[in-house]
Amino acid sequence: MKDKNSTNSSFHCANCGRFVSLAAKTVRNHCPHCLWSLHVDSEVPGDRNSNCGGKMEPVAIFQKHGKWVVVHRCEKCGKEIQNKCAQDDNFEMFLNISKNPSNQIPNPNLSFAPLRRTR
Ligand SMILES: [Zn+2]
Numbered sequence: 001m002k003d004k005n006s007t008n009s010s011f012h013c014a015n016c017g018r019f020v021s022l023a024a025k026t027v028r029n030h031c032p033h034c035l036w037s038l039h040v041d042s043e044v045p046g047d048r049n050s051n052c053g054g055k056m057e058p059v060a061i062f063q064k065h066g067k068w069v070v071v072h073r074c075e076k077c078g079k080e081i082q083n084k085c086a087q088d089d090n091f092e093m094f095l096n097i098s099k100n101p102s103n104q105i106p107n108p109n110l111s112f113a114p115l116r117r118t119r
Pocket residue numbers: 013014015016017018031032033034035036108
């Protein structure tokens with residue numbers, strides 16, 4: 001099992017299996033490649049108070065104060081949690097989610113080049 005006490009750590013994504021490195025500025029709580037998350041937080045992102053452990057699907061995105069926010073829904077218990085997007089998240093996936101309100105997201109196991117945004 002992974003170390004659940006660490007709030008900002010690298011991990012392997014439970015959905016796509018890719019290695020996820022540390023986020024630069026924020027607590028990483030979802031995969032930047034497929035945007036899936038794990039249900040480890042209870043109320044506040046980063047509190048790690050949930051024992052659910054279900055996979056969380058990115059179901060919606062919206063902009064809040066100019067920042068992108070992704071909504072994750074737990075496959076296991078149905079809880080929805082909003083998370084701020086990280087700078088290196090795959091923005092193409094966000095666009096796909098926003099274009100498909102019926103939760104149709106591409107199979108993350110298909111090979112596609114991770115979108116690297118250069119500043
Ligand atoms: Zn992933």
